[in-house]
Amino acid sequence: MTQATPTPAQPAGLDFPLVRRTGYLLNKAGSILMEDAERVLMAQGMRLRYFYVLAALDGDLSLSQQDLSRLLHLDPTTMVALIDEMEQAGHVERRRNPSDRRRYILSLTGDGREALERAGSAVDAVEQDFLSAVPEKDRERLRALLGDLLADRWPRVIACE
Amino acid sequence: MTQATPTPAQPAGLDFPLVRRTGYLLNKAGSILMEDAERVLMAQGMRLRYFYVLAALDGDLSLSQQDLSRLLHLDPTTMVALIDEMEQAGHVERRRNPSDRRRYILSLTGDGREALERAGSAVDAVEQDFLSAVPEKDRERLRALLGDLLADRWPRVIACE
DNA sequence: TATTGTTATACTCTATAACTATA
DNA sequence: TATAGTTATAGAGTATAACAATA
Numbered sequence: 001m002t003q004a005t006p007t008p009a010q011p012a013g014l015d016f017p018l019v020r021r022t023g024y025l026l027n028k029a030g031s032i033l034m035e036d037a038e039r040v041l042m043a044q045g046m047r048l049r050y051f052y053v054l055a056a057l058d059g060d061l062s063l064s065q066q067d068l069s070r071l072l073h074l075d076p077t078t079m080v081a082l083i084d085e086m087e088q089a090g091h092v093e094r095r096r097n098p099s100d101r102r103r104y105i106l107s108l109t110g111d112g113r114e115a116l117e118r119a120g121s122a123v124d125a126v127e128q129d130f131l132s133a134v135p136e137k138d139r140e141r142l143r144a145l146l147g148d149l150l151a152d153r154w155p156r157v158i159a160c161e
Numbered sequence: 162m163t164q165a166t167p168t169p170a171q172p173a174g175l176d177f178p179l180v181r182r183t184g185y186l187l188n189k190a191g192s193i194l195m196e197d198a199e200r201v202l203m204a205q206g207m208r209l210r211y212f213y214v215l216a217a218l219d220g221d222l223s224l225s226q227q228d229l230s231r232l233l234h235l236d237p238t239t240m241v242a243l244i245d246e247m248e249q250a251g252h253v254e255r256r257r258n259p260s261d262r263r264r265y266i267l268s269l270t271g272d273g274r275e276a277l278e279r280a281g282s283a284v285d286a287v288e289q290d291f292l293s294a295v296p297e298k299d300r301e302r303l304r305a306l307l308g309d310l311l312a313d314r315w316p317r318v319i320a321c322e
Numbered sequence: 323t324a325t326t327g328t329t330a331t332a333c334t335c336t337a338t339a340a341c342t343a344t345a
Numbered sequence: 346t347a348t349a350g351t352t353a354t355a356g357a358g359t360a361t362a363a364c365a366a367t368a
Contacts, residue, residue, distance in 0.1 A: 055179045075361095076326085076327075080328060102368070134309050138309075142187075
């Protein structure tokens with residue numbers, strides 16, 4: 001049952017009306033959670049975008065670097081450096097696409113899949129912790145509301161930060 | 162009544178499981194909204210942090226630059242440049258604090274208050290538009306849930322991005 | 323002629339360190 | 346000795362432009 005404090009308690013003496021906006025709270029909740037997630041990923045030597053690319057490469061689609069950079073809205077040059085890093089870490093393999101030799105087919109290695117799982121668990125834990133302030137039923141509710149809000153915001157929903 | 166799509170529709174052929182996490186959706190909802198807000202503020206020659214400082218200075222407290230930089234979690238050197246800009250725009254006035262001549266007392270000018278109001282309206286409109294996908298009652302619900310989630314996250318709730 | 327991946331380069335932003343004036 | 350504000354500078358991160366290979 002949600003009630004009581006409609007907004008976070010503010011320190012005595014300070015009134016910051018911004019904090020009463022739903023949009024402000026939404027933004028803050030999202031960015032605090034993301035910061036926490038990035039911090040836990042950092043501990044695994046991984047930034048959030050690294051995690052996103054792992055996740056994107058986990059599907060069945062064969063994606064090129066340009067596909068990825070368009071999908072995640074990251075600059076192609078940034079993507080080069082990122083894939084370099086992932087390849088060096090042994091998480092991703094580049095092989096030429098035989099039907100268009102300009103492109104790579106990128107794929108996860110076993111280590112990459114392992115890293116994805118490990119990172120996923122860590123992020124899950126952060127998320128669970130963050131959401132623990134609210135009972136299970138309300139979490140479902142929250143997820144549904146967010147789904148509604150984002151329903152027609154594709155493809156921005158996938159963009160990287 | 163919220164139901165139907167629990168997650169945004171994904172383009173055919175792509176499955177991005179990340180999108181089913183409540184935390185991911187929360188993050189995205191927040192950052193999409195913030196991007197939209199920043200875009201509308203840009204049109205007024207203002208970044209989000211500019212707006213935050215205006216809002217912070219609107220209260221009764223007399224805040225120094227260091228107070229502001231601690232409150233909004235912005236580097237003191239960044240704050241100097243920001244207040245310079247605001248002073249030049251005629252939105253903020255610096256005068257020495259007579260009881261500690263190292264500090265300034267910063268205050269909004271009439272123009273500054275006007276700019277705050279104008280910016281506030283613009284951000285409100287963005288927020289209303291974003292939330293319009295969800296009926297009024299659910300918006301209240303959302304706000305309450307977010308308030309609960311953030312209740313014990315002070316003072317991060319006020320930090321600038 | 324256009325596109326993928328790449329490199330080199332320029333630019334923007336932020337943080338670091340050092341200075342001044344006050345306390 | 347410590348703090349507020351300031352400046353100059355270095356560093357990280359990102360975008361821009363030009364190039365080679367392929368289509």
